[in-house]
Amino acid sequence: MGFYNKFSRQQCIYIYTIVMISTVVVAITRSLIFFAVCMRASMRLHNRMFNSVVHASMYFFNTNTSGRILNRFSKDLGSVDELLPYAFIDTVQLLLNLIGAIIVLAFIDPILLAPTALVAVLFYSARNLYIKTSRSVKRLEGVTRSPVFAHLNASLQGLATIRTHLQEQVLVNEFDSLQDIHSSAWFMFLGCSRAFGMWVDLICTLYIGLVTFSFIIMSDSYKGSDVGLAITQCIGLSGLVQWGMRQSAELENQMTSVERVLEFTRIEHEPDLESAKDKKPPASWPKYGRIEYIDCSMRYSMLEPPVLKHLNIVINPKEKIGIVGRTGAGKSSLISTLFRLAYIEGQILIDYVDISVLGLHDLRKKISIIPQEPVLFSGTLRHNLDPFHEHTDDNIYRALMDVELRNAVQRGKDCLDDVMTEGGINISVGQRQMVCLARAILRGNIILVLDEATANVDSATDKFIQTTIRTKFAHCTVLTIAHRLHTIMDSDRVLVMDAGQAVEFDHPHLLLQQRDGFFFDLVRKTGPGVSDRLKKVAQESYEASRKAGKK
Structure with missing residues (x-):
């Protein structure tokens, strides 16, 4: 009591006021610093993921739906921005409060640490069981959310087509089904959280009972004030433990969002965008438009077999090349190699320059494409x-x-x-x-690629596009992936693809002379009338080219 008698009541009030104001200032400073750090970390995660996705290879976009990508940037980053900081600061705060309450109990009677240790073991076991379950359920909830985003995105993009064909109810039913699956996972997660809270409450009640029972047995050894303080701390400790356990579990669950974001920061990137100074092509490149494939193979992933196999072809300057083949033959993959959209083995030379040494910007801006x-x-x-x-x-x-x-x-x-x-x-x-x-x-550009550019237009527009290409791009090398065979029958040569290989490559009229050939079979399947017209166009083109060659 001597220590307290040194201060008057007025001085005690001043000291208490200073302590309270200091506590408020420290708390505000702590919160400002903490959330500034969290915001900076979140911005860095967002920027890293954004840069990684922007520079990702085409294989990434082929294997990841738009819904999954949107899910990372919306829900997962939202969790990192909003939920994770609160869960983290609550966990740290509650842990410190928990340690303080245990110290108070130890000062009252060290024997009280025995039931505390027993209950701590029970809490730890229950928490581990909950974490293993809830983490999997939370991950399942994230997986089932992506199809909802993907379906909604696709529906918005195709809204005109959906309404034209009166398929609104079909899309609504599909969305409801996907939403039901996601809701099931979400309610499963909520159920796990509530069940965990119930078991934590039961363990806390057991703890209060053990402490109270110990005081009843040894009632003569304690002062009433100590007993009241101890039971008050136990009741407060129960609330702290319950909320602390749930928040620490929530912290680990929200860390799955960080895990998913970090997964997208480690995406394999495309090659360098800019050429090295000693490899940069001149501004006039390519001047002629000569393209040469030397033992070229291509695969979309290093874990998959090649889709193009050992191509050896030469496309001369100003040539008009038609590319045909059955579905999956490798037509579009051949075009992908020019833009380096996948893994390439061998060499591709444009005007005798190996495109593998060029930056993607220097390469792609020199090739035009009409998709x-x-x-x-x-x-x-x-x-x-x-x-x-x-x-x-x-x-x-x-x-x-x-x-x-x-x-x-x-x-x-x-x-x-x-x-x-x-x-x-x-x-x-x-x-x-x-x-x-x-x-x-x-x-x-001197090189033009048409990837079935007239597949979705009417015949009049198709004819106009073909005429425009012949006149405006007469000086260019033109590669045309054909959906309609009549668009390439007057080409200088036709490249026939099958199973990733170039099986035929010559003027269409000469290829039609090979009755067991792939191209002849493609033309024959168009029907007698159409095939006769196609053969006539090819023959006239061949005769015109021979006359032009003689001149």
Whole structure:
């Protein structure tokens, strides 16, 4: 009591006030520092994952749905941003409070540590059992959530088609089924948490009973104040333990989100985007458009067999090459090798330059492609045609005139400010393809790739595109993956692919003379009338090329 008699009541009030204010200041400072660190860590995780996904190889996007990727950036990062910091700080805080309560009990009577140790063992066992179960259930919940995102994303992209075919109810039923599966996993997780809380409450009640019973047995050895303090601490300790166990378990469960985010930071990247200084090609490359495959094989993953096998072909400058084959023969894979979208063995030379030593930017910007599904971005028509602002409005408008885009012809240069929605869904498929064709004309590359570019357009648009390509790209090397055989019957040569190999490569008329050949079989299957017309086109093209050669 002598220590307390040194201070007056007023001084004690001042001291208590200073301690309380200091506690508040320290608590606020602690929270600010902690959440600043958490925010910085979350931003670094997001940036690392974003950069990893942006630079991921095409194989990653082929094997991971958009829903799974969106799930990582939405739900998992949301957990890292919002739930994980609170679970972490609560766990640390409750652990320190727990240690303080145990120290108080030890000061009252060290014997009370015996039931505390027993209950601690029970808590630890129950927590381990819960963690093993809840972690798996939480991971299952995350896995079942991705299909919901993927289905919703696909439904939004194909909304016009769904409504056209009156398939709304089918899609609703599919979504409900996926949502039910996810809800089952979510309620299973909630059930595990509630069951764990119930068992923690039972163990806490057992602990309070043991401590109270020990005081009843040895009632003469303790003061009433000590007994009251001990039981009060036990009751408080029970609440701390229950919430602490649940929060520590929640902390480990939320760490699965960190695990899933880190998984996406370790994605295998594409090769370097920029060429080394001593390997950078001249600005005029490629000048001729000669392409040579030397013992070239290609696979999408090092764990899978090659889809292209030992190709040895030469495509001469300005040649128009048609590429045909059955589904899965390797037509699109052949085009993928030009853009280095997968693992390549052997060599591919463009104008005698090995493309494996080039940066992806230097390579891909020199090859134009018109895909089967035209790619347009949200923004103006000008931005879609000239995203890097390299051309004047006159040149851009001239390219639109070349493809006779009706809106451009009627409205003049004002059409360049027309807004395109994402994917270009506010214009028809044929118009989207014309925009892509105008973009290729504007780009002016010596190599053009058409990946079944006319598969989804009407015959009139198909004919116009073919005519435009023959006139505007007469000086270019053109590779055409054919969906309709009539588009490649007047090609200089046709490359026939089968099972990843080049089985035939010659003028279509000469290939049709081989009655046991692959190309002859493809033409024959179009029917007598169509095959006769195709043969006639091939023959006329062959005779015209021979006459031109003689001249």
